[in-house]
Amino acid sequence: MTQIQTWAPPRYTNAHFAEEQRICYEMRLRGMPLRAIAEATGLSLTTVWRRIDCEIKETLDPLRSKVRELEIERLDRMQLIVLAVLEREHLVISDGRVVYRTDANGEKTPVQDPGPALAAIDRLLKIQERRARLLGLDAPTKVDTTITESAQLAPDTAAMIADAKAMAEAQEAAIRSRREQTGV
Numbered sequence: 001m002t003q004i005q006t007w008a009p010p011r012y013t014n015a016h017f018a019e020e021q022r023i024c025y026e027m028r029l030r031g032m033p034l035r036a037i038a039e040a041t042g043l044s045l046t047t048v049w050r051r052i053d054c055e056i057k058e059t060l061d062p063l064r065s066k067v068r069e070l071e072i073e074r075l076d077r078m079q080l081i082v083l084a085v086l087e088r089e090h091l092v093i094s095d096g097r098v099v100y101r102t103d104a105n106g107e108k109t110p111v112q113d114p115g116p117a118l119a120a121i122d123r124l125l126k127i128q129e130r131r132a133r134l135l136g137l138d139a140p141t142k143v144d145t146t147i148t149e150s151a152q153l154a155p156d157t158a159a160m161i162a163d164a165k166a167m168a169e170a171q172e173a174a175i176r177s178r179r180e181q182t183g184v
Contacts, residue, residue: 017051024048025055068134075131082127085120 027037038048051170092099092111100108132138 020053021055024051079127081118082124090116
């Protein structure tokens with residue numbers, strides 16, 4: 001790389017950052033604390049942490065994506081098997097024989113068994129749920145929690161809760177008055 005301003009310090013290249021990343025990561029694997037790595041490399045503590053973090057992400061991400069691909073391929077194969085089960089005709093069998101239904105015209109038709117199809121549908125849904133989790137397609141679930149007091153608390157427990165609430169309110173009041181006095 002050609003330097004435009006000869007008086008300026010040399011610019012770092014991606015190769016330089018990659019080398020720093022590798023060195024910091026190897027030192028960390030040997031058990032060195034971040035401060036010791038920073039002192040040994042001449043980098044700031046934040047830079048050392050960033051270099052190690054980047055190395056971990058670059059090392060693990062390709063493996064993670066490869067495993068994800070393998071899992072999706074397995075799920076695809078399972079889905080094909082389940083779909084084949086869904087497309088097949090399933091007849092009710094009793095005592096080793098196919099059960100027939102006789103209609104008003106006297107024609108006999110085999111009785112269809114919905115059990116295998118329903119089980120296949122259930123399995124298909126589980127495969128689809130697993131695929132959605134692997135691909136991150138599901139939206140995060142929002143959970144709203146509400147804490148209510150129960151009247152069934154032991155008297156000493158209720159007294160402890162009341163004392164804690166009173167102490168918290170007193171501390172909040174003290175903080176508010178200090179803020180008012182200091183103007184912060």
